[in-house]
Amino acid sequence: MSDINYGVLYVVATPIGNLGDISQRALDTLKMVDVIAAEDTRHSAKLLQHFGVSTRLIAYHEYSNEQRLEKIVSLLLSGESVALISDAGTPLISDPGYDLVNVARERGILVQSVPGSCALVAALSISGLPCNQFVFEGFLPAKSSSRCQAFTPLLDESRTVVFYESPHRIVDSLKDLSAVLGGQREIVLARELTKTYETVLSGSVEALLQQIQDDTNQQRGEFVLLVKGVDKIALEKGVVSSEAKALMAILLEYTPVKTASAIAAKVTGIKKRDLYQWALANPKNS
Secondary structure, X not given: OOOOOOOEEEEEOEOOOOHHHOOHHHHHHHHHOOEEEEXXXXXXXXXXXXXXXXXXXXXXXXXXXXXXXXXXXXXXXXXXXXXXXXXXXXXXXXXXXXXHHHHHHHOOOEEEEEOXXXXXXXXXXXXXXXXXXXXXXXXXXOOHHHHHHHHHHHHHOOOEEEEEEOOOOHHHHHHHHHHHHOOOOEEEEEEOOOOOOOEEEEEEHHHHHXXXXXXXXXXXXXXXXXXXXXXXXXXXXXXXXHHHHHHHHHHOOOOOXXXXXXXXXXXXXXXXXXXXXXXXXXXXHO
């Protein structure tokens, strides 16, 4: 239990775009605390000014050293309350804050959540993909080889997998995704959520890659990339999915049945034997 003389560390969610999404509790908390620890004080100052919050700001971000962390903890131990905010959304969800929350809890300081906007949850809720089970992987690696390594486990992942991606890498990331999982895997791209130019696109990797290459406006803003999981029951029963059939149809235009089945099996996770049998049963595709 927290010492009654300690301050409280509040983890406060802020809007990811639409300022109307901030909660009354968040505003009350930001006005009530002694200090606000912000990822970017210049960015957050504009948000606070908009809502008439005059609480003192200090910087706390991923490059903050041990001294800055200890300064915030000492404020809490001396009885001052601190609100932790990131540039947008819920702190710690691919944003700084883990070390501070962890140390605060270890020192017996009370940590409370003031929940609100989160791009991950917002994207899942409108994606149309299964979200009863999902995996969040945060931001994709900058290098192509590392991205491909991140995508490889998705070959047999049955849960929806969610990534964050930046505008200058989205095209390359989709190319890598197509190379690893095949162009027919179903995905959703949620862009600029809650903002003026919010866009949610769904379809195959191949189709969406072509769409955003044709329309460079679709390459702007921050992205949430959601990848549909494979149907494990269908795999176990030897069912050839519609995505696998489409891939096989393309491969069979250029390669023999045996080769096409081997390639498609590697991409989809479906047994080579089942793909081979499907091709034989559908001679118009072979």
